[in-house]
Amino acid sequence: MSFFIEVIIPLSLSKTFTYKVSEAEYNFIFKGMRIAVPFGKNKIYTALVIDLHQNAPTLYEAKEIHQILDEKPIVNEFQINLWFWIASYYMCNIGDVYRGALPSALLLESETIISQRKETFVDETDLSDDEFLVYEALQHQSSLKVQNIIDILNKKTVFPVIQKLIHKNIISLEEEIQEEYKPKLIRYIRLHENYLAEEKLIELLDSLKSEKRKNLVLQYFQWQAQEKKPISVKQLIETAQSSTAIVKALIEKGVFEEYYIQEDRVNFDKNKLDNQLSLSEAQQNAFNEIENVFLEKDVCLLHGVTSSGKTEIYTKLIENYIADGKQVLYLLPEIALTTQLVSRLTKHFGNKVAVFHSKYSNNERVEVWNQVLNSSEKAQVVIGARSALFLPFSNLGLIIVDEEHEPTFKQQDPAPRYHARDSAIVLANAHQSKVLLGSATPSIETYYNATSGKFGFVSLKERFGKVQMPEIELVDLKDSYFRKKMKGHFSLTLIEEITEAFANNEQVILFQNRRGFSPVLECMTCGHVPQCPQCDVSLTYHKYKNQLRCHYCGYNMAKPSNCHVCSSVDLETKGFGTEQIELELAELFPNKNVKRMDQDTTRGKYSFEKIIDGFKNREIDVLVGTQMLAKGLDFDNVSLVGIMNADNMLYHPDFRAFERSYQMMTQVSGRSGRSEKRGKVIIQTYNPLHNVIQQVTNNDYEGMYKEQLYERKIYYYPPFYRLIKLTMKHRDFDKLKEGSMWLFQVLQQNLSIPVLGPEEPAISRIRNEYIRTIMIKIPSDTPLQGTKKTIQKVLNSFDVVPQYRTIKVTVNVDFY
Numbered sequence: 001m002s003f004f005i006e007v008i009i010p011l012s013l014s015k016t017f018t019y020k021v022s023e024a025e026y027n028f029i030f031k032g033m034r035i036a037v038p039f040g041k042n043k044i045y046t047a048l049v050i051d052l053h054q055n056a057p058t059l060y061e062a063k064e065i066h067q068i069l070d071e072k073p074i075v076n077e078f079q080i081n082l083w084f085w086i087a088s089y090y091m092c093n094i095g096d097v098y099r100g101a102l103p104s105a106l107l108l109e110s111e112t113i114i115s116q117r118k119e120t121f122v123d124e125t126d127l128s129d130d131e132f133l134v135y136e137a138l139q140h141q142s143s144l145k146v147q148n149i150i151d152i153l154n155k156k157t158v159f160p161v162i163q164k165l166i167h168k169n170i171i172s173l174e175e176e177i178q179e180e181y182k183p184k185l186i187r188y189i190r191l192h193e194n195y196l197a198e199e200k201l202i203e204l205l206d207s208l209k210s211e212k213r214k215n216l217v218l219q220y221f222q223w224q225a226q227e228k229k230p231i232s233v234k235q236l237i238e239t240a241q242s243s244t245a246i247v248k249a250l251i252e253k254g255v256f257e258e259y260y261i262q263e264d265r266v267n268f269d270k271n272k273l274d275n276q277l278s279l280s281e282a283q284q285n286a287f288n289e290i291e292n293v294f295l296e297k298d299v300c301l302l303h304g305v306t307s308s309g310k311t312e313i314y315t316k317l318i319e320n321y322i323a324d325g326k327q328v329l330y331l332l333p334e335i336a337l338t339t340q341l342v343s344r345l346t347k348h349f350g351n352k353v354a355v356f357h358s359k360y361s362n363n364e365r366v367e368v369w370n371q372v373l374n375s376s377e378k379a380q381v382v383i384g385a386r387s388a389l390f391l392p393f394s395n396l397g398l399i400i401v402d403e404e405h406e407p408t409f410k411q412q413d414p415a416p417r418y419h420a421r422d423s424a425i426v427l428a429n430a431h432q433s434k435v436l437l438g439s440a441t442p443s444i445e446t447y448y449n450a451t452s453g454k455f456g457f458v459s460l461k462e463r464f465g466k467v468q469m470p471e472i473e474l475v476d477l478k479d480s481y482f483r484k485k486m487k488g489h490f491s492l493t494l495i496e497e498i499t500e501a502f503a504n505n506e507q508v509i510l511f512q513n514r515r516g517f518s519p520v521l522e523c524m525t526c527g528h529v530p531q532c533p534q535c536d537v538s539l540t541y542h543k544y545k546n547q548l549r550c551h552y553c554g555y556n557m558a559k560p561s562n563c564h565v566c567s568s569v570d571l572e573t574k575g576f577g578t579e580q581i582e583l584e585l586a587e588l589f590p591n592k593n594v595k596r597m598d599q600d601t602t603r604g605k606y607s608f609e610k611i612i613d614g615f616k617n618r619e620i621d622v623l624v625g626t627q628m629l630a631k632g633l634d635f636d637n638v639s640l641v642g643i644m645n646a647d648n649m650l651y652h653p654d655f656r657a658f659e660r661s662y663q664m665m666t667q668v669s670g671r672s673g674r675s676e677k678r679g680k681v682i683i684q685t686y687n688p689l690h691n692v693i694q695q696v697t698n699n700d701y702e703g704m705y706k707e708q709l710y711e712r713k714i715y716y717y718p719p720f721y722r723l724i725k726l727t728m729k730h731r732d733f734d735k736l737k738e739g740s741m742w743l744f745q746v747l748q749q750n751l752s753i754p755v756l757g758p759e760e761p762a763i764s765r766i767r768n769e770y771i772r773t774i775m776i777k778i779p780s781d782t783p784l785q786g787t788k789k790t791i792q793k794v795l796n797s798f799d800v801v802p803q804y805r806t807i808k809v810t811v812n813v814d815f816y
Contacts, residue, residue, distance in 0.1 A: 003054060004062060005029060007047035009039055010099040010107050012415065014087075016050060020062040026052060032073030032080065034106065036066040036159050044110045044146070044156070048098060050080055067157040074106065074373060076392050078430050085426055091724075091788055091811040092415040100416050101390035103369055105166060105173055105362035108146055108159050112173060115143040120169045130161045135170060166363060173362045186617060187233045189247065189256050191220065204255065213250060216240045220256075233258065277319075277348070279312055286460045287313050290436065293456030299425055299435045301404075301450040304460030305469065305699070306440045306670020307634070311341070312464075314400050315348055317436065322352065322380050326397025326433070327372070330383045331420055333406030334631045335359055338383055339608050345381060354379035356388040386411060386420035389427060396431040399424045403631060405443040405663050410816070417812050421446075440670060441663040441701060444708055448719040463674075470641070470672040470679035472697045474688040477645075488584040489576050494642050494682045495588065498622070502592065506639035506677075507615065508622045510581055511668045513649060515598040515626055516551075517543035517580045518573035521559070525568035530560065536765040542600070543579050553767045581624050581644060589621075597625035630667040639679050641672040646685040646693055653762050655717050656816055658692045662704045665696040716754060718816065722778040724791065725815045728758070729769040729808045739804040740772040746794050751787065753778055769808075788813075 003026035006016050019037055021029065029035070029049055037047045044066060056062060083097040099107065116138040127135060130153055137144060137152055149158045165171045195204050208214045219240035223231050233247055250256045279287060286302065290313070293300040304310045318328050330345075332338055335357050345353050354368045371379035373392040382388055386409055401409070401421050409420040421437065428435045437446055437455070450457035463469065475491045485492045501508050521541050522529050530539045532550035539548035541559060549556040562569045573580075578596045585594045595601075597611050614620045615635060623629065649661040665683065673679020685693055695704040713720055728743070730736040740758035748755045757774035764771050778787050795811070798804055 005049050006051035007049055008094050008098045009045050009047050011095045012093045013095040014093040018057040018062050020064045030073050032075040034069040038063055046107050069159050082427050086416050086418050090416055090418050090813045096415040103365035105366045110147045112146050113143050114171050117172050122170055187258055188230045189233050189258050192254055192257050212246050216242050216246055282462050283309050283313055286458050289458040294434050297456040300456035302438045302458050303442055307463045307674045308460040309464035310438045321397040326395055327393050328381045329399045331401045333403050333408040337631050352380040354382050356384035389420050396433045399428050399435045401437045404437040404439045405441055441666050444659055445719040468678040470669055470681045472681045475684045476688045477684050477686045497640050501640045507637050508640045509638055509671050510624045510642045512578050512581055512644040513626050514577040516540040516577040518575050520574040522572055522574055523563035523568055524570040524572050526566040528563055528565040534768045536763050578624050592621040594622045595620045597628055630664050636675040638672055641681045643683045646683050659708050662692050716777050724776040725812045726774040727810045728772045731769055733770050736770045739807045743798050744774050750790050
């Protein structure tokens with residue numbers, strides 16, 4: 001009698017593999033346990049058991065396993081089913097899904113690189129012999145591959161040893177960045193409570209003999225009268241031209257007291273924390289409606305205008321589910337947002353919140369994985385980006401997908417190219433739990449599903465605290481340039497508004513959806529524009545590093561001093577990005593603190609926190625940024641938002657360009673005026689009469705939705721049709737052209753639905769590979785699975801044609 005297990009291997013392979021086990025092992029192994037198995041000539045991989053059986057494989061001799069890595073399953077049935085659904089729906093390999101789902105520390109293979117963590121103190125007596133050998137080897141060289149460790153210990157079963165060393169925090173896997181972030185504490189000062197009464201004050205001023213001290217106290221009052229905000233010690237010393245010694249003396253005397261601010265300002269208003277979760281009437285109504293919808297439907301869309309207080313409603317819902325002992329998953333589109341949300345939710349739920357996203361180190365991710373697996377107290381609410389979907393939940397009660405319209409919920413590369421929102425709905429279905437989608441600007445598909453009755457629908461029309469929606473003013477750039485009413489890229493209107501905001505001590509956000517200094521450097525003599533040698537794009541000029549960079553492959557070169565073609569020195573930049581705005585602002589307002597937030601300034605693990613904290617503590621006056629700013633951040637002191645150029649979003653060759661532009665502009669506008677005063681938004685555009693820009697100005701989501709829906713129907717786009725995009729890449733232009741034509745013709749013969757292509761995309765070469773795309777449109781009444789099977793068959797036959805074998809084909813289902 002032979003015993004076998006069926007496993008998934010973390011390589012891009014579409015099938016599962018069978019391995020041989022002994023009877024004892026067979027009885028010990030459960031589905032969802034990890035096994036180290038030999039694969040190929042001499043590689044070892046961490047495979048996952050998905051089935052146990054007694055049928056020998058017919059096509060190959062089953063190999064024996066190396067060792068069992070877990071004592072109990074670390075992956076549950078819910079997850080394995082979700083993986084298989086993702087693999088079949090998004091047409092990718094099950095191995096890809098497995099690889100994408102598990103934190104890499106749980107996927108050791110013979111190529112993994114291991115290094116020592118320098119900051120951990122190691123008690124050598126505490127190590128087993130094997131562990132000590134590995135530790136000793138790391139003293140002599142900076143990193144080892146798993147294969148080297150196999151050689152050192154002279155045995156194949158090394159994964160458990162490595163796992164223990166990771167657990168003891170002695171070693172780490174290589175791709176981590178170490179960075180410590182300590183929030184900057186600022187020392188503030190206030191008058192002692194004893195002196196708040198007027199007569200006490202007069203006594204105090206009389207009792208101060210020293211002129212300098214008197215002066216300091218008077219300066220403090222002057223500041224208090226003018227500025228309605230806390231004063232830091234640094235500011236007081238500067239205004240009064242005094243010294244720290246005098247401040248210190250007054251503090252010792254008990255006239256002033258010092259305190260530190262690091263957290264959000266909300267903490268000061270002592271009343272705010274007590275009634276933190278009393279919902280406003282509108283919020284309470286929305287909350288009750290959501291509860292009612294959940295009685296009948298599993299998915300509900302909450303359409304609430306920006307700053308309507310959706311987070312409070314979520315918090316209240318989470319409370320209910322946690323009280324029932326359920327787990328809650330809170331998905332966010334952007335890592336920058338988790339920073340803010342974590343501080344808001346931990347205030348409320350304390351230690352029940354866990355966070356999971358890609359800026360966390362391997363060890364931290366494994367920790368969260370295990371907490372969720374054991375349904376621990378510490379991970380009742382999990383906040384994360386799209387990858388948190390794969391955590392091993394066992395009793396999920398609610399999934400919240402915040403800002404559900406965001407394109408970042410869709411993974412583009414590498415496979416699995418899944419959409420977190422759609423997959424979340426499938427996952428919730430398996431757990432019989434509920435999904436709440438929240439957005440101020442829902443995606444058209446979701447809104448269509450909500451209005452056609454497939455999902456529940458709740459709307460929240462007013463902002464929290466009855467604050468008015470921001471006032472939106474359009475500036476016609478064509479007219480402003482013509483009348484010479486521009487300074488650089490700023491219209492005079494925008495400059496006036498910024499100046500006014502500064503006069504009121506308020507902050508400003510400026511939005512420009514392009515990083516770098518300028519996208520084109522042109523020779524004014526011969527018209528040559530430096531291009532990337534490997535991609536079909538012009539190089540973007542980054543002034544900060546004085547270089548030209550390609551935003552697709554990362555190629556860079558120093559900024560040329562003369563033209564490469566005609567040697568003329570007359571080079572000019574065309575177009576503008578965030579860097580250029582930052583520099584122009586510094587010239588216009590030299591004494592203000594300007595910071596930018598884009599991919600270049602947020603590389604590290606804590607860079608988001610640094611910028612967001614600085615902006616919250618009002619050290620930064622202006623924040624210039626790309627679409628990271630459009631994602632639901634909450635700052636209470638921003639009174640003005642400027643959109644530098646609304647047109648570069650509108651004219652993308654993409655069927656969602658108008659919808660995306662509407663969403664982006666509305667979201668950015670929503671950052672303005674989130675407390676008492678009404679905010680203002682200035683949109684600079686060459687086309688102020690454009691429908692989408694008018695719809696943003698009038699906050700007319702319905703109008704935008706109806707217009708877009710009408711067009712989608714005529715042109716066969718979602719939600720009426722499902723789209724599948726095939727992308728072919730190859731270095732040889734002619735071979736690619738021929739191969740894509742072959743594929744297109746075979747697809748057309750086998751499918752009775754629209755197949756378009758093969759098309760050269762706008763950027764038709766990246767990293768020296770030419771690109772062609774084919775689009776398949778599937779009507780909503782055509783069976784989806786059948787069509788996908790046909791497509792898969794065609795792709796398999798394409799793979800068998802010898803001359804096209806080297807063409808890479810990627811399939812992207814619902815690529816939008």
